[in-house]
Amino acid sequence: MQPSPLAHHFESLDKQAHASRLAMWIFLATEVLLFTALFAGYSVYRFLFYDGFSQCSRSIETWIGFVNTLILVTSSFTVATGLNFAAKGQGRKTGLFFGISVLFALAFLGLKAVEYTHHFQEGQLPGPYYHFAAVKAAGGPLFFSLYFLITGLHAFHVIVGMTVLIVIGVLAYRGRFSPAYHVPVENAALYWHLVDLIWIFVFPLIYLI
């Protein structure tokens, strides 16, 4: 038998689930604000260094960004499917679908690594390390400072999200959740959706416009 998931200070599982869900949404709000600072900085510098930023933006591989967008959106779909199975009490399928999502996440990180390697070879590097021959316009070093900060922080979130999916997926596979109580699965899915959502903003901001 599993120990009851109800903590001593809650009246009911419903209230406890409500509390966990609310906490997750608040936490996601803080995550959004964390990235907002970087996005705001990026927007300001794009405005100040129009030429440098647009040339640098065109110099990076749009196709990798595009494929990564597809990968992440698909992974969101598989995570949502996993959550759906958890709500029906089919924990094994939840575990499997979370596993598939983790594979997508690995593919995303793999492509990102290819991209980073390319940047290092070309000298598309932040601040004083910048020696990219193709873009001489002012703002190039700043573009890559912000590029690495934003995509780096996002990649960090992908890694954290992956870890969460693995832990919760394994627990779900072992049958720790029930249709009545699967808030941890919900919260893991919410977190993963946020990681995707942030990328949905990163992709156009850095690669397209």
Place this chain on the structure above:
Amino acid sequence: MSPSPPPPSESPAFAPRNYLNSPETGLRSWLTTRDHKRIGVMFLVATSVFFAVGGLFALLIRIELLSPSPFIMDAMTYNRLFTLHGVVMIFLFMIPAIPSGFGNFLLPLMLGAKDVAFPRLNLLSFYVYVAGALLALYGMVHGGADTGWTFYTPYSTTTVTRVVPILLGVFIIGFSSILTGLNFIVTTHALRAPGMGWMKMPLFVWSIYATSIIQILATPVLGMTLLLVAIEHAFGWGLFNPALGGDPVLFQHFFWFYSHPAVYIMVLPAMAVISEVVCAFAHKNIFGYKAVAYSSLGIAFVGFFTWGHHMFTSGQSPVDAGIFGVLSMFVGIFTAIKVFNWTATLYKGSIWFKTPFAYFIGFLFFLVFGGMTGIALATVSLDVDWHDTYFVVAHFHFVMVGAVMMAFLAALHYWFPKITGRTYPEGWGLVAAVMIILGFNFTFIPQFLLGNMGMPRRYFSYPARFHALNVASTAGASVLAMGLVIVLVYLLIALRFGPAAGRNPWRSRGFEWDTPSPPPPENFEVTPVITRGPHVYDDEAVEYPAHAPEPKHAT
């Protein structure tokens, strides 16, 4: 609250089984506790230690300024000291002291809950705070920083002092602030006792709730900003350095987007305390409950749109500056709503002039005086003259230190019996309160005058014409410090030898007094059912405080 608590004569003076002695008393049981009351006490102890450290720095600064020329230290030491004074007082004392300390202890008690929503997260928040504080402390001992607590770029990214550990320390403390804020919001939503609707929540809870909203929305931006400064200082990425294409004004925007709301993270909990104290010691219903409750949210909301008033001289357009100036004055409206309601609460009350009430009077004076000078500073044309002078220093010390310290001390005395189960010596309490209030005035009123005469802040030496007022300010600071030492001494003695207080020595109607003092580990013997509003003193059940003046006018 039902079932109604036993009358105090029947309850034992010192609750035999309480959170201090059960389930265990060892150090280990404290360090691994998930009891919000113990975590609150640990926060109070930690923040008080940093209050003393920050105060010591302040005294050293004041001693140096006794003389227009170098006196006891060199310029670099002086720069480090005022930076550390600011960092310690703001990030290590004021921001966590009332919310994480008293808030932790009181919020579940006031809501009739057994604990906060996430007790383990709560303990984590404490350790994150300690880790950040230790890192910042390490930075201070090893080189310190000379940037001022505002870390303005490009100076902060090029200074030779070791600013990175301090930045990272503050960054880490931010997570503690976020975790505590998140915990409190969820607790308020999910763990109110049966019968407690939003309009039956004590005003303390309303203010702490508003504070928590600011904590979770503003802190991430500060965290990111300080991280960027640290990265720039360490690797020279040029994000805010104009020599490398960066924009230092962008840093100021980011910084004040957090740090102005942070002022309300400090002062809203102070208002939370005062709303409780004024009812308990006037022994009267709060006047305008809804107005006081909603004005807390109003301050939290408007506080997010005023940050530009720190940058009137940083090259903002006159339109921007004007808008920020007017928005800043809105804060004054919400604050005035509170002040008028508090004073209206006193009207026809049976006032019991005890130490917390003395601090309430001090609070009211400092808040109004500091607030009015704030309105003056929000006027762009005046601010251009006063910017970066001692006028600004005196203004924000009146609000942030004066008002917040008054509230902290009022809370410490008002809830001392609840937290420890013992009473403090009332006579010494009043003596210290008078010394602190007078000392504070003598410290900072001269600084208003100095600022108006044109003395810039953060300067190591000054022309001889500023000498007399600086000496007066230092004299005031020493009286203030003496008062605080007296408080420390008698509270430590009372902790051990103070007479048992009994369940509710103030005959307060606050829900937290319905349980024994100190409270049992699970807060209430039976889950309370709330049947009356908070701060209700006009029903039959009300007991007047022993020795308190009888109400002169039946209301």
